[in-house]
Amino acid sequence: MVSVQNLSLSLDDKPILKDISFELGNENNLIILGRSGSGKTVLSKTLMGFFPPQEGRVIIDNVDIYQDATSESDKSQFAIVFQNAALLDSLSVFQNVALPLYTRGEKDLEKAKEKVRQALFEVGLEDASEKFPAQLSGGMRKRVGIARALVYKPRYIVFDEPVSGLDPITADEVLYYINRIVESKTATTITITHDVRNLERVGDMVLFLEAGEALYYGSLDKLSQERTPLIRDFFGFDAP
Ligand SMILES: Nc1ncnc2c1ncn2[C@@H]1O[C@H](COP(=O)(O)OP(=O)(O)OP(=O)(O)O)[C@@H](O)[C@H]1O
Ligand SMILES: [Mg+2]
Known part of the structure; x- marks a missing residue:
């Protein structure tokens, strides 16, 4: 609340x-x-x-x-999905999504990998983990931003x-994933x-x-x- x-x-x-x-x-x-x-x-x-x-x-x-x-x-x-996605261009999709786990001190590499895979799956990007931001469309970048917020299961x-x-x-596609988070009560x-x-x-x-x-x-x-x-x-x- x-x-x-x-x-x-x-x-x-x-x-x-x-x-x-x-x-x-x-x-x-x-x-x-x-x-x-x-x-x-x-x-x-x-x-x-x-x-x-x-x-x-x-x-x-x-x-x-x-x-x-x-x-x-x-x-x-709060986790935030920024207005401009704010991905780090020199890091892969996987590394971008993993970032909040490292800054929060997650030490278990296998656990971290599984959390990143799960977060990417939740935005339909499980096959894009080795790509770099420059190789992504605008909609995909937004979805990586969403995965990066989801990865540590914020309330x-x-x-x-x-x-x-x-x-x-593309907007409709991004809204589809946000709506799933809203409907499933994954987070407020x-x-x-x-x-x-x-x-x-x-x-x-x-x-x-x-x-x-x-x-x-x-x-x-x-x-x-x-x-x-x-x-x-x-x-x-x-x-x-
Ligand atoms: N870090 C900051 N320091 C000083 N003023 C700021 C700072 N960030 C925003 N402002 C000012 O606060 C006001 C509100 O800005 P804000 O970014 O919240 O608007 P917004 O409603 O999100 O607009 P938009 O729809 O364009 O994103 C603006 O006048 C802005 O110049
Ligand atoms: Mg604003």
Whole structure:
């Protein structure tokens, strides 16, 4: 369970997040919407322990990650699939996916190999492990990014714009694997997206940010009843 309470954050003295509160149960999956620059990525990084807020609290599984976390692993419960996949070009797919295991101190090589194989299997890339990032399509790179998040079985995953820049068919393929994680409750997920046509595939709760403020927090179902002009504009006229 993630509980964000009256969170305010400034970076370089500039207010970025303003009095944000929400609760995300483990059975729910959150979608963060909002214009470019509204604070979506900064919020997700704050949940990951990167930015200590000036006010408010981030409580994950009953641990206030900025006040009470005693270890790095207490603090960073989230895995993130970055906006640009962020693969290391000189490492193979296998090595890229294995990286979080090494940084977390996994010593057992056989166990590590099995975890990497399993994570690649979960995104349909079991045959690509010897390839290098330059040999992959955009969709495959995103899926390697997802495997790298899955490999240590995190309880929480952030997908930051997982389908931006992909053609609709490739986007659909990536969404297929995210939807499997969402449906199977493998992890509680937070998906940042501009792809308003596929929201129900990635989550059931919505946080809509505008200039660092929460304009809406509630179910995806009820979002269509919102009359706020900005939210209606965001969807064109056909809210989900
Ligand atoms: N490390 C940082 N230091 C200072 N300011 C930052 C930092 N990262 C982001 N910002 C600022 O915070 C604001 C919100 O940025 P953020 O990246 O969260 O937007 P976003 O909603 O994710 O946008 P996009 O949809 O374009 O990815 C922007 O004004 C940005 O310039
Ligand atoms: Mg962003």
